[in-house]
Amino acid sequence: MLFNSFEFILVFLPVVLLGYYLLKRTAPEAAPVLWLVAASLFFYSWWRVEYLPLLLYSILGNYSLGLYLGREALRPKWRKLVLAAGIVINLGLLGYYKYANFFIETLNALAGTRWDGLTILLPLAISFFTFQQIAYLVDSYQGKTRHYGFLHYCLFVSFFPQLIAGPIVHHRDMMPQFMRNRRQPLQLDNISIGLVIFTVGLAKKVLIADNLALFATPVFAKADAGGTLTLVEAWQGALAYSLQLYFDFSGYCDMAVGAARCFGIVLPINFNSPYRSRNIIEFWRRWHITLSTFLRDYLYIALGGNRLGPVRRYANLMLTMLLGGLWHGAGWNFAIWGGLHGIFLVINHGWRGLTSGIPAMPAWIHRIGGLLGMLLTLVCVVFAWVFFRAESLAGAVAMLEGMVGRNGTTLPAKYLSRWSEFGPWLSQKGVNFQDLETLQSLSPLWNMLALWVFVCSAPNIYNLLAHKQPVLEEVQRSRFALPLTPLTGFFCGLLLVAGLLSLSRVSEFLYFQF
Amino acid sequence: MQASSKSFLLSILFTAGLSCLTIIALNAYVDPWRFFHDSGLAHWDSDGRQQNPGIIRQRAFNVAVIGTSMTQNFRPEELQQLFGGQAAVLSISAGTGREQALTAGLALQQQTLDTLVWGVHPGSFILPAQEVKGNAFPGYLYDNHWLNDIYYLFNISNIEKALKDWRGALRSLSARQDVTGQSWQNLQYWGDKYQYGCPDIMALQMSRRGLPAVSDDFRVADEQIVSNVSENLLATVQAHPGTQFKLFFPPFSELYWALLAERQPLRYAAYRRLMREVVIQLTPEPNVELFDFTALQGVVDNLQNYKDLIHFSPQISSQLLRMMQAGEFRVTDAQLGTVGHFPHLMKGAAINMAVSECLQAPAEG
Structure with a gap:
């Protein structure tokens, strides 16, 4: 669902907003958070529901690893190893989905191989939620995280306004707001x-x-098609x-x-x-x-x-x-x-x-x-x-x-006569006056x-x-x-x-x- | 703070709400593409993507033409003479296979069609089966979901057209009669807007698109061609057994095929593959007649019939209709080997000679 769509502006946002504030007034504390998580996952699935399991696995896996890294009894070496494994898994997923075909193409070009590309669909927002969660893991390793509830963590990763294309949010900024926000009344401001x-x-x-x-x-299409600009x-x-x-x-x-x-x-x-x-x-x-x-x-x-x-x-x-x-x-x-x-x-x-x-x-x-x-x-x-x-x-x-002017300068033909003396002067200096499809005025x-x-x-x-x-x-x-x-x-x-x-x-x- | 926010929110909601209602009312009343009703204020327009649904919904016909610019010069009066009843030309300039299928589907759903003439431009059907022309294609006009109508009622281009049409209607007292009396049947006809023959072909080719550029990076998978033909042509045909479909491959000039084969061999191969696929999938259907005019001698070998390398004159359009009615150049599955096969295509120096002859040819009086 795009922000700039009728579905989002006229239906999704008002309904979620209404439900959220209604639940805040009437339902138990967890209900509005649960509502936002459900809405965010629905928002995420709108394009392709196939992407949803990956997001859920990623949330579950990183949350568990973060909890584990937060345990004080862990030996430093083991803690480091767990962190490294977490980062490798996150980057590995990102690498597979986003860079596998790039790697294959580059290898084919360099080594003359003919490996076929993989049929991979890039999961939406993977670059964003991967980075957010790596930061969470690193901070857990450094003891900078508090114990967050799973529901709040889910909301931190999936909160729909920032899920698809950022901003990349930090748990340090978001978690206190999600938790503090529980009993806040509706503020029209x-x-x-x-x-x-x-x-x-x-x-x-x-x-x-x-x-x-x-x-x-x-203009870029012309350049990509081999045109002269x-x-x-x-x-x-x-x-x-x-x-x-x-x-x-x-x-x-x-x-x-x-x-x-x-x-x-x-x-x-x-x-x-x-x-x-x-x-x-x-x-x-x-x-x-x-x-x-x-x-x-x-x-x-x-x-x-x-x-x-x-x-x-x-x-x-x-x-x-x-x-x-x-x-x-x-x-x-x-x-x-x-x-x-x-x-x-x-x-x-x-x-x-x-x-x-x-x-x-x-x-x-x-x-x-x-x-x-x-x-x-x-x-x-x-x-x-x-x-x-x-x-x-x-x-x-x-x-x-x-x-940089390697192909000269061309201006729309009408300016030759419109710029009374300046046009012919420019023409004498080598400026071409001619209508181009990409430059008519x-x-x-x-x-x-x-x-x-x-x-x-x-x-x-x-x-x-x-x-x-x-x-x-x-x-x-x-x-x-x-x-x-x-x-x-x-x-x-x-x-x-x-x-x-x-x-x-x-x-x-x-x-x-x- | 809450109080000022309350008045701010009320103001924004009131302004937005009232503006929206005004816009909806204006658009629904003028109905610039005659989507909801046969609006006397709306001008018929030649943009097939936008206008065809309005024609289909507001006019009655039993013969329809589907296709690209290749079919825009078919005259309804000729179609009516040959096939009887009332005819509508529902072509889409540079229409994709999907766009054509959606148009045909809507026409077949809303009207009782006896005959549907469909010009199969290979370039339209080698694309991905679901491809439409980006945001230029108003998908909301082609479905029956009333919720999607908001895209029609809230469209800035439609508002502009509505205002323009409204202004036009108000400008003179007789405008109302003028608008309603405007012909909807020859909206797309471009036959009298161009010159035909060599000098004009080359002038047009050079100024707009040029000759087919040398390119060997065109790739289209077989599966794409198969699914496009199957989803857009075959599915439409099979869903409407009561309609007679007259499909045809348009007569591009021989020089165009030769240039394509030499300069863009992969695209050339894809076009041929597409034509074979159409034969394989469509000829077994009892309500389909397929015609191949790609080798129509006297037409494809004479550049005087063209405005550029592929667009032929209205006289040729008339000739094609007559030939289809007479059953000439009809293809059966037994002729699979001959379709998309050009054994006598010019090559190398012959092409260059044809191009330079064309460039030097004197204009015909």
Whole structure:
């Protein structure tokens, strides 16, 4: 079930919400939790019920292992062995379902073998619930977990707002809320805040991201089909995709946060205006924050982090980002994308080290530096997204060739006459004026640039609602705080209707494949 | 805090609820695709995917045409003359096998069809059996689940069309008569919009799609072809024994087949495999007549009949109908070996020569 579907918005969410608050008022303490678990498992099974046993086995197995690891009487070596076994089993399942065919294809390409691929369906959300539970096992091993009831653990893993595509939640954040929430009365404030955030997320997804796809998809399709891309059309495709992914992913996260908040559960922030970042380090503190946190806490630090000298630090960083890239998908394009970000991070850290001794600059230089940094970060990120989006390496290369101007520049024919003297001048300079299927007008490009300015400068919904604690973390308050008045309710209602109206163009979230 | 949230929630629910009801009422009243009723405000539209269900529900006919752009030039008046009764062309431009089967299924369910003419474009039936054109295909118009109607009533494109149709109707007092008097039978006809013959073929091919590109990465499993034919063609035929199905393979130009065989051998092989599968599965059915026009001499070897390498002129469409009615070029299972077999296909230099001759051919007055 998609968040952006009538089934979810008009039936599933209201029914589950109603049942939850009714049970809280009338039934024993465990009933609302049981209701949420049942609803979450139903939500998970909606696509394919075949996936459900794997999720249940995973929950049961990890819960049992966590309990066992929490026993104080265990010998350290045995405890370590049990933890290692738990991690291997979790990663083994993930590896089998997600990476087996990638491995076979790579082997065939390298060794010239002709092994057949396996007929495997990737279970939904496996990347997310595997990571959440590995964190739980590691923390159990380190004695950082308390004794959780099975029902609450089930809810921690399967809670439907965050189950399918994150945010990746931590038991430390969620369990206290699930347990504390037992006898909380119905709070209309929670539903109001949840509804606002959900509506904004829905609008981002169906009104913006889906429309941007119309400009990104044909360009990447052309590149993947071996077409030649010229400068402007390649940039238009790359910018459109970068914005599409931003609105798609942040829209999804908003919907997850909003839906959870309706139940009185506050989720962590996952997406905090990343394109506003002034460097790559900051970007990764704003983009898919819960994944970055997991990779930092359970991979980068486990590898030694920055404790073993600069060389090991940078090697750890590269490895973390490469694996982070592969987490997004089983393909070399994702590895390259991760690797590129690893390189960017290494350069960024190196630059910081080099410039750390320089005395503070005047404010205006600092401001200009910040703007240039933001621009450079955007260019790097957009270039890297090309590998993330293209279906083949050749497609990515074709896109990049277009973006660096190797195939010249073509503009829509109408501009030759419209730009009175400028058009012919450009034509003399080698710019070609011709209508391309993927570039009929420059209006979409101007609109995209305006959208870029907006996402780089406007506050996000969490900034606007900071006074209502919309997420677990403290977020920067906007100068303008969004009040929950009848007027905002009116505009929110209109936005909800606009989102609902576009739902017949159902499209999947980009992040579902991860 | 609870009080302000209460007024906020009431406001959002009231706004959303009222807006939704208004939109539903507008869409249901204008009914832009004539799904619920024969709306006098709605304009008939040439988008087959959206419009065909409305035609099927609001008009009566006993002869129907199913297929892709290959069948859009069949004239209802000719069909009526040849087969009797009232005819409807329910083609879908670039329709997949599934989309065509759903259209045929709905027509057969809602109407009593004596004859159904079905143009079997191989490209439509080598796809996965359940494939539809993504979000462009309004599946909710093809089922009888009233709950799915919400996708119709809440569709932004439908609202836009409803408003446009409504505005059109309001613009002049006579609009109501104009709209209701609009023909629904030739909505998809494109025969008079193009020029035919070599220069136009090449101009069109080059500007839009070009000649078939060289590609050898096309893979389609046999099982996919078998299941598509079985689920979409055979199942439809078997479920309606009272209807006579006239299936035919359209006459693509000889040059197209030659180019396909040389440049995209795997796709060429898949097309041939598909044609054989249709013969194997469909010819034993008593209510099926299958016609193979792929080697129709005088047509496929003369590029003057085409607007591009596959789309033929309306005159050829008329000729095909007459031939089907006369039983010419009918295929039986005994002819399995000849279907999809092109022994005299041009190769190498001959293709190049044909292309360059076509490029240099003078335009016909």
